[in-house]
Amino acid sequence: MFNFLKGNKQMATATKIEASDIVKVDSEVLIERMVAISPNIVGKLPDRRMQAIVRTAMRALAEEVHAHDAGGLQVAGLGRINIRQVETEKNGTPNTVKRIILKPAKPKA
Numbered sequence: 300m301f302n303f304l305k306g307n308k309q310m311a312t313a314t315k316i317e318a319s320d321i322v323k324v325d326s327e328v329l330i331e332r333m334v335a336i337s338p339n340i341v342g343k344l345p346d347r348r349m350q351a352i353v354r355t356a357m358r359a360l361a362e363e364v365h366a367h368d369a370g371g372l373q374v375a376g377l378g379r380i381n382i383r384q385v386e387t388e389k390n391g392t393p394n395t396v397k398r399i400i401l402k403p404a405k406p407k408a
């Protein structure tokens with residue numbers, strides 16, 4: 300259990316993610332996964348058009364997340380996005396950081 304939950308004022312330190320641990324997912328990978336889930340989803344759309352649709356949808360979702368300072372967003376098929384402002388202190392200067400947490404939707408069986 301974290302120290303701050305036991306009444307200790309020290310915050311638990313977050314694990315730093317290295318650049319080698321980050322997996323990039325581009326629109327081509329998402330389209331392949333979409334076709335695997337539902338083969339008829341693409342229909343006769345050209346690959347470039349489908350990639351543009353996926354990129355635009357991701358950009359619109361990112362703009363929606365950045366437009367909110369606090370609260371939650373429920374995104375159909377993706378899950379719930381919780382947004383909150385957290386006060387931190389760096390070098391004696393108070394700082395406000397926006398925390399965005401995704402709780403993915405449960406996969407359909």
